[in-house]
Amino acid sequence: MHKRKKKKRDPFSSNAVRLSNKELVVTAIFIIIVVLFLAPYIWFKMEKIDTSGQFRLASKHRANYWLYRHWVADATKNHPVIFLGDSVVWGMYVNNDNTIPAKINQALGKKTVANLAIDGLHSIATKGLLENYASAIRDKKVIVHYNPLWMQSKITDLSHIAVINDEEDRDMDRAPQINHPRLIPQFSQEITAYNEGFSEKAGVLRERYIPFFALLNHIRLSFFNNDDFKQWIIDHPNENPLTKIALTIDACERDKNKNYDRDWETSGMTKQNWPWLEPEESLQWKAFQQIVQLLKKRNNEICIMIGPINPYMLTAESLKRYRALQQEICAWLKSQNVEYVLVKDMPPKMYADASHPLADGYDLIVKQLLKTKILLPKE
Amino acid sequence: MLFHTYEFIVFFAIVMAVYLPLRRTNWWQLWLLIASYFFYGWWNPLFLILIFYSTALNYFVGLKLGTSRFRKSWLTFCLINNLFLLGFFKYAGFFTDNVRALFQILNIPLDIPDPNILLPVGISFFTFQAMSYSIDVFRGEVKIEKNFVRFAAFVALFPQLVAGPIERAKALLPQMRHKPLIRWHDLSDGISLFMIGLFKKIVMADFLAIYVEKIYNSPENFGALPLVFATYAFAWQIYCDFSGYTDMARGIAKIMGIRLMLNFNNPYTAVDLGDFWRRWHISLSSWFKDYVYIPLGGNRGFKYSVYRNIFLTMLISGFWHGAAWTFVVWGALNGIGRLATMKIDRSDFYRNKIPKILKQLLVFNFICVTWVFFRAETVTKSLLILKRIFTGATSSIETTFLSTFQNVPAVMFLLILAMWVYQLVFNSKSKGLLETRFMRIASIVTTTILILIFATSANKQFIYFQF
Numbered sequence: 001m002h003k004r005k006k007k008k009r010d011p012f013s014s015n016a017v018r019l020s021n022k023e024l025v026v027t028a029i030f031i032i033i034v035v036l037f038l039a040p041y042i043w044f045k046m047e048k049i050d051t052s053g054q055f056r057l058a059s060k061h062r063a064n065y066w067l068y069r070h071w072v073a074d075a076t077k078n079h080p081v082i083f084l085g086d087s088v089v090w091g092m093y094v095n096n097d098n099t100i101p102a103k104i105n106q107a108l109g110k111k112t113v114a115n116l117a118i119d120g121l122h123s124i125a126t127k128g129l130l131e132n133y134a135s136a137i138r139d140k141k142v143i144v145h146y147n148p149l150w151m152q153s154k155i156t157d158l159s160h161i162a163v164i165n166d167e168e169d170r171d172m173d174r175a176p177q178i179n180h181p182r183l184i185p186q187f188s189q190e191i192t193a194y195n196e197g198f199s200e201k202a203g204v205l206r207e208r209y210i211p212f213f214a215l216l217n218h219i220r221l222s223f224f225n226n227d228d229f230k231q232w233i234i235d236h237p238n239e240n241p242l243t244k245i246a247l248t249i250d251a252c253e254r255d256k257n258k259n260y261d262r263d264w265e266t267s268g269m270t271k272q273n274w275p276w277l278e279p280e281e282s283l284q285w286k287a288f289q290q291i292v293q294l295l296k297k298r299n300n301e302i303c304i305m306i307g308p309i310n311p312y313m314l315t316a317e318s319l320k321r322y323r324a325l326q327q328e329i330c331a332w333l334k335s336q337n338v339e340y341v342l343v344k345d346m347p348p349k350m351y352a353d354a355s356h357p358l359a360d361g362y363d364l365i366v367k368q369l370l371k372t373k374i375l376l377p378k379e
Numbered sequence: 380m381l382f383h384t385y386e387f388i389v390f391f392a393i394v395m396a397v398y399l400p401l402r403r404t405n406w407w408q409l410w411l412l413i414a415s416y417f418f419y420g421w422w423n424p425l426f427l428i429l430i431f432y433s434t435a436l437n438y439f440v441g442l443k444l445g446t447s448r449f450r451k452s453w454l455t456f457c458l459i460n461n462l463f464l465l466g467f468f469k470y471a472g473f474f475t476d477n478v479r480a481l482f483q484i485l486n487i488p489l490d491i492p493d494p495n496i497l498l499p500v501g502i503s504f505f506t507f508q509a510m511s512y513s514i515d516v517f518r519g520e521v522k523i524e525k526n527f528v529r530f531a532a533f534v535a536l537f538p539q540l541v542a543g544p545i546e547r548a549k550a551l552l553p554q555m556r557h558k559p560l561i562r563w564h565d566l567s568d569g570i571s572l573f574m575i576g577l578f579k580k581i582v583m584a585d586f587l588a589i590y591v592e593k594i595y596n597s598p599e600n601f602g603a604l605p606l607v608f609a610t611y612a613f614a615w616q617i618y619c620d621f622s623g624y625t626d627m628a629r630g631i632a633k634i635m636g637i638r639l640m641l642n643f644n645n646p647y648t649a650v651d652l653g654d655f656w657r658r659w660h661i662s663l664s665s666w667f668k669d670y671v672y673i674p675l676g677g678n679r680g681f682k683y684s685v686y687r688n689i690f691l692t693m694l695i696s697g698f699w700h701g702a703a704w705t706f707v708v709w710g711a712l713n714g715i716g717r718l719a720t721m722k723i724d725r726s727d728f729y730r731n732k733i734p735k736i737l738k739q740l741l742v743f744n745f746i747c748v749t750w751v752f753f754r755a756e757t758v759t760k761s762l763l764i765l766k767r768i769f770t771g772a773t774s775s776i777e778t779t780f781l782s783t784f785q786n787v788p789a790v791m792f793l794l795i796l797a798m799w800v801y802q803l804v805f806n807s808k809s810k811g812l813l814e815t816r817f818m819r820i821a822s823i824v825t826t827t828i829l830i831l832i833f834a835t836s837a838n839k840q841f842i843y844f845q846f
Binding site for chain 1 (some may be wrong): 593
């Protein structure tokens with residue numbers, strides 16, 4: 001009988017894992033559709049976040065943008081107004097009841113404003129957050145905090161690499177860090193302060209555009225103390241990593257005793273001679289202008305809160321420059337027909353530092369905000 | 380540039396975009412050379428001078444070996460140059476350290492300055508590859524390569540440049556003489572190989588490294604059992620690290636239509652030490668066999684000269700791995716082990732009466748003892764580790780047998796077990812089970828998911844890059 005000669009492929013390897021072209025294509029499609037996209041989508045739908053209590057994202061979740069997307073979705077369901085900003089709005093030195101959104105809600109007697117602020121969220125990062133993780137706020141009323149403090153120097157503006165001259169700073173590893181690096185444009189030539197390696201930057205884009213990696217990062221941040229999975233397993237030999245993962249997350253800030261009463265002078269802070277950048281040279285200001293345009297495009301009703309900045313902490317020269325900057329910011333917002341509130345100077349004892357008020361200071365800000373159109377009930 | 384980085388993905392995409400249309404022309408070798416030099420220069424552009432020198436030297440000597448009357452002199456000149464290059468860059472620091480220590484013992488007040496020479500990545504690999512060409516030309520086993528670009532591309536071929544496999548001229552150069560033929564299944568084979576290599580590196584090797592480092596960094600703080608577990612973990616770490624690199628290198632080459640040799644063949648399933656060395660770093664073992672062991676006399680001559688040849692080959696192999704006494708001891712131990720077991724391996728009793736699994740465990744455990752020297756920073760530390768293991772030392776962390784086990788991460792244990800069982804099945808009559816469509820696809824899906832989970836931005840270097 002004629003034996004059919006078997007076509008031989010090259011000697012392969014020391015394992016049997018060898019796919020045919022057809023199998024490879026089917027496997028790749030399965031991994032891309034099911035693992036990278038479908039499974040994270042199902043997870044997102046099944047995951048519940050506990051938002052009972054004050055609507056204020058816990059500080060430990062400040063870099064968990066997957067969770068933030070959930071947070072925005074919940075906020076838009078239950079609050080007609082969204083408040084975006086950094087630690088000034090989040091309430092760095094005050095407890096849950098003394099943040100700006102909480103005080104507005106108390107004054108209005110109902111849940112109106114959702115606190116969507118995150119500590120350290122500068123304008124460049126806010127833009128990234130809105131573009132990638134907060135599309136749910138489309139058509140909503142939005143109050144955006146603009147903190148000019150990010151324009152006080154080229155370093156905070158991210159347009160210049162911080163040079164550490166101080167030996168002690170170097171020893172203590174106190175190099176100025178960029179807040180929310182995963183939200184900023186990764187390959188922009190303008191943001192010279194951000195000089196991570198190619199792999200790091202590509203990793204951020206991977207997380208931004210492939211839901212599986214965003215989910216992984218969310219799991220790592222929420223259940224594994226921000227540790228690398230491998231390191232965690234070695235450090236916790238007795239624990240089953242799967243039992244650490246849950247589909248319900250407590251997302252609210254629960255620290256009720258966080259009220260700080262020391263003003264900036266008592267804390268020993270001294271006067272600063274910040275140069276303040278001209279708007280045309282500032283990346284943060286450029287990003288803020290883009291935020292306004294983006295929100296307009298998304299059909300949002302907008303109100304901008306400018307400041308506060310502690311004028312007593314600035315030298316006369318620096319204060320003069322800051323006042324000029326304030327005027328330019330207001331002029332631009334006026335030209336764009338955008339409602340704004342320029343936070344008035346408060347008594348020196350009401351500032352905790354250069355930009356954060358203490359609880360009494362927040363009362364004064366809320367009084368100003370309650371007069372805005374955005375918070376007035378519709379007739 | 381490491382294979383498991385985004386930089387490499389971009390690099391490879393660009394290389395292939397040009398390589399695919401060029402492969403049908405005569406320009407493909409030049410493009411391959413440019414790509415390989417770019418790949419190597421990524422570490423340090425100065426290294427390119429070295430690889431170019433090594434290439435030019437062996438190319439020129441190759442030509443001379445075809446025409447000159449003083450063939451032996453040319454070969455000697457070539458070997459001395461190659462070995463000097465390797466010796467200078469790799470062993471100068473080791474040499475001065477030892478001479479300094481000797482002067483101290485002899486109370487000679489002479490201080491030799493530290494040479495502070497940067498070790499070029501992969502120098503041991505490309506020097507050996509280039510050298511093998513000259514020797515083979517001298518022996519008349521390989522045709523002289525007259526095309527410099529082709530020869531340079533053979534020495535610098537980027538998939539295997541920095542950590543092997545060390546390809547022979549007779550296997551690789553003929554492939555470079557023809558336009559590469561890339562078939563569809565080369566693509567799927569290459570990707571399958573690359574994925575398995577990636578799994579070995581990212582999921583296994585880099586993970587095990589964390590546990591091994593923890594224990595080996597302060598062995599005095601750990602008892603016998605954690606040290607044993609860490610040594611077992613290191614055995615799998617180095618296997619996965621090195622064979623993972625090779626799998627990726629072979630996969631990349633395959634996608635480009637170039638076939639590289641098998642470098643690891645499930646070495647921990649070996650049933651005797653000879654078998655182990657036929658399965659571990661096959662390209663290096665065969666290099667030493669052809670260019671050191673056989674020229675020394677090989678199996679010919681008296682029993683004792685055979686023993687000497689085996690021992691010397693293993694010793695030199697140890698020294699090739701690194702400029703430190705730990706590697707010398709590692710090589711010597713393997714030589715002694717090989718000599719001590721040669722007779723036993725061939726006996727009927729060992730061959731037929733001892734269960735295969737027991738033989739595999741015996742070989743694995745002996746190899747693990749030698750790995751202690753390979754991994755520990757110094758010979759003193761190696762001896763301390765072995766002393767603690769063999770005297771059953773305890774520590775304040777692990778007070779009972781149970782608490783010791785509880786400190787071994789279960790996930791790590793399961794991953795090693797899974798890989799070991801896979802290899803045992805692969806080498807058994809049940810291999811067919813692994814070749815079913817379901818098993819192959821399930822393996823790729825599982826390994827891919829684990830790669831995706833374990834991949835972090837912090838990519839570790841491959842262990843063998845330092846050699």
